[in-house]
Amino acid sequence: MFVDLVQILRGERKEDMKWLLGGVLLLLALLLLPGLGSEKGATVNVIGSTSVQPFAEMLAEEFNRIGGHRRVEVQGGGSTAGLQAALNGVADIGMCSRSLKEDEAKVFQSVAIARDGLSVVVHPSNRVDGLTKQQVERIFAGEITNWAEVGGEDRPIRLITREEGSGTREAFVKLVMGKSRISPKAMTQESNGSVKELVRNDSCAIGYMSLGLVGKDLKALKVDGVEPTAEQVMTKKYPLVRPFLFVTKSKPGSDAQAFIDYVLSVEGQQMLVKEGLVRVQ
């Protein structure tokens, strides 16, 4: 790339000059275009956690259908990115899939829109059905490295974790890991989807993700003997529960508030429950 550039600029490759210039022109045009076509409607931007995203998208679709002139647009990016977007005004609402840290709680207003169980998932063929919270911690810390040590077959355990800064990871660390660190041997994936894809295909793998996203291809383990189901999350028997939050920098504007109200309404909450989450109250 750079070599080409130098050669072109030196005039060694005259024939490529026009391509370079054409590229620059195109780039400029692309940069200018969005500025020309901008029209301001009542758009509510919702940005943040990829765990909350699919649920928010579903709610937004329904809200847009009935909501008249307001439009809600949902983007992923991650919990921390969502907080930042809410802070600098890019997002009207940030989505966060963990409870706020102390310093964050001072800056943001938050509304819990649902609670979500964090499930520990393995390949369906895995003989292990359940682990204690402590076993999960020791597995992810790299202290237990073979499935035989926890009652499974004699196979190595392959850890799959989320990237630093992910809300799911932070919730997992807070709920499970205590003072231990996730082993550096753990393979890092950047979305719930790719964690799912890996665990689905690898009989030695163990990962964690939102209860609502587990689906049929994975086996969600019992933790401390409790099934990871919405009912158990509701009764607070299942130990790994985190909130899904909508976060705003200050008091939400009327359009954003309308969407929040919709999500908290009976109808909105019912949709979330149907998708495997647990209602707030």
Add this chain to the structure above:
Amino acid sequence: MSTMRAQIPVQSAARRPLLARRRLDSERVISWVLFLMALSALSGLAVITAFIFKEGIPIIAKVGLRRFIFSSHWYPLEGEFGILPMIVGSLMVTAGAMVIGMVFGLGCAILLTQYCPPRMVSIIKPAIELLAGIPSVVYGFIGVAILVPFIRDYLGGPGLSVLASSIVLGVMMLPTITSISVDALRAVPKSYIEGSIALGATEWQTTHMVVLKAARSGIVAAVILGMGRAVGETMAVIMVAGNTLELPHSILDPVRTLTSNIALEMGYAAGDHRKALFATGVVLFVIIMVLNTIALRVSRRRSKVKVLAK
């Protein structure tokens, strides 16, 4: 008729000075406009460079260059920034990709220039160049869907590995290496080949003892350019490398490269963590600059050789 034909050139000849002057002015304007546009591309490069250094250098200074580069503990939220595993990861993956890209790319180039009838060249060469147009996420997806399970089932380990990334990157480098090597091999003077054949060498002897030697610097440049692509590739590598934070012990171990470290964590990072990712970018930038400088040097030497040969 003939008189009319003769008249036309006379008429336009009379107008020519005026037209020519007007054209000269517009030429100059266009050349200035084009110059400014070219400058904007360059200033883009300058801005990027200045920005990543401005963001990245302070944290390197704070952590200490040696600890930043030689520590293997990366716990950004706890203030530990060591990128050794990622540097090693990037280098291992790139070296692997180079071996694969070089063997297959050079093989292709030799076939296309020495053995292939022109008709087949006109099919194979564009086909290989088409590889360059496939988005990297597609390579990554094919890697995850086919290559990774294959490695896991037949070679062991988690499948996501140095090997998988090297193969994917090697295939992605093929078009670069092949097309530049083809140019280098074609630039070898016919007389060398004819001389070698006349001395009784076989086609293969001619190829590997004469043609490859004569085109060596061009081939090296091709490989280094391909290497630049491999070091910088991100998306496909994130998907197949596994992104662990540990130093890899074998080619079946997963790794994290410098680029995937940036891409994985950038969306979330804030404060020192973000700056450390820029610092990762600085290290990557330096590595790529070094590679490109080498490539420039080598290709310049090649053109000197050509001049001498003439």
